Amino acid sequence: MHPLEKFEYCPMCGSHHFVENSKASKKCENCGFELFMNPSSANVAIITNSKGEILVERRRNEPVKGTLDLPGGFAELGETAEEGVAREVMEETGLKVTEAKYLFSLPNIYRYSRIDIHTLDMFFECKVEDESVLTANDDAAECMWVGPDDIHTEQFGLRSVRWGLIKFLGREECFSKEIHENVDKNV
Template identity: 40%
Template sequence: MTKPEEVLKYCPKCGSSRFHFEGERSFLCDKCGFHFFINSSAAVAALIENEKGELMLTVRAFNPNKGMLDLPGGFVDPNESVENAIKREIKEELNLDVESLTYLKSFPNEYVFSGYSVFTSDLGFHCKVSGWDKLHIKDDISDIVFVTKENIDWNLICADSIKNIIKFYWNQS
């Protein structure tokens, strides 16, 4: 009971209860005519390796999936470029500067937050950082770990989309 059509009951514009699910992914208000669409939000995930070629994963400090492993990244803000989002998130979470980035592949994700299904398009980027001296773990992560193909525990990765991005990266590199 977390899908938008099961949760959203009133028009977000006029408050009317004559707000109904049109099917597929939109709602229509019979009172004010507001047409509301459910879209997927863009989110970025960074693949960053240390000097030994190990992949950096972050430990999530908050729910959803508190304590589980993730790639650094987050949502793209309204009116922000995807490229800026990845640079901003790496700076916010790790205090590191992205020197170069290469787009890899995207995977869809769906998770439940506040009893509501959230849909994202998780965009994977290979990133190089200018150095590790300024590394400072903050914001919405509590720690980082470095993993390899041999020792990664897939059960600790927070989402299938993130697993898929990592697998794609390792299969093509």
């Protein structure tokens, strides 16, 4: 379900004449208020250790509980993308990010509470202070270091994380065509 479908009445004046204005907005025919539903900002960390292995988590919660993931999550109000990715890494792994280098972004649809939340996932290559303090916390049920050749992207439950790993690992044969064909599918 698109998030705008939940809004039957204008949040400003309460009118039932709150109609679709574009694929990202509804507008009140009574008072003129327009509500936009743009993508939410999310961050993903790609962290490698001194052996070149990538930090991978197992998801503790839905959606896609039990599948593999990378550290990350939604940005909070008032923080930069770099601050958000560092906060998420700390919350989920106990690791302190010392550097966050922006790599690329991918659109995603995150199904939560029966609503499709459109996101723009920003991927960062992160360096951390001390790999030895790694601990699974918050949304991470388990954390592990995995060699690049042992990464099987089909084991990752979130579409943008699968595609992000494909791109990061240079396995992009059909990447560009596939992402644009499937941008509106939650696969």
